[in-house]
Amino acid sequence: MSYLWIVRFALGVILTVIAALNIVPLPPGLLAVSVGVVMLAVLLWGEIEHRSRSIPIPPEHADTLRRIGGSILEDFGALRPIRFAGDKFQSANLRQSFRAHFPPYAKQLDEWDDLVHAYEQSAAALSSKAKATAEEHGLLPGAAMAFDLAATSFAQDGQPSVFTFTVAPQSDKTTDISYGAMGIAKLLDPAAQAVEGKKLEFQNLLNGVGAWGEVSHVREMRRRLANRAESFGPEAAEINQSHDLKVARKCKVCPKR
Secondary structure (H helix, E strand, O other): OOHHHHHHHHHHHHHHHHHHHOOOOOOHHHHHHHHHHHHHHHHHHHHHHHHHHHOOOOHHHHHHHHHHHHHHHHHHHHOOOOOOOOOHHHHHHHHHHHHHHOHHHHHHHHHHHHHHHHHHHHHHHHHHHHHHHHHHOOOOHHHHHHHHHHHHHHHOOOOOOOOOEEEEEOOOOOEEEEEOOEEEEEEOOOOHHHHHHHHHHHHHHHHOHHHOHHHHHHHHHHHHHHHHHHHHHHHHHHHHHOOOOOOOOOOOOOOOO
């Protein structure tokens, strides 16, 4: 039973009681006209709703709406905003259609997008911290990349990959130090003591990455996203399998009466 049917039934009962008990002190003729007008409006409302529901939803539009449920699950797994379509304009149109057909779900997806945006900002702050740390200690961009990779691993409750150091004397009498494929320093002093000191400095900085506040923030945002994806996952699957799709009045794709 539709809640709109219940509303119309309740209005009918209220009007009947008002007319029977003369609760509203109106002249009999005016009261009868008022009740009649309201009743006709209620009947017209019901007829419009009935006709809109009797118009079939285009099969291709129904299939598109169902596929959105599957794409939502993919976006959850990738921790990215909901992409209703590859094309930006088409995505905006599908978002409007989805909102019209699934109003409660649309609000939850808006909240997901807000969470993803906050997560992206925290990840950007983490990368900025890695870059600033490398610059502060006179290290090359490769060191910032190593810090960023380690921080991302810690934020995902994992352990960063361990690479070997490579020391390469250059023809200009400088010495390059790399960590894996990442160049972390160029020394003017080729002495072994200077090289070992720079490697130790870098290693100490790398070991301290897990204690950065930015890492904790990214980890918390990932936890919140995972919880939201887990709670909405069954509903996304339900959208993907829905068979009783009806014409939505606010949907720009659905046929109009």
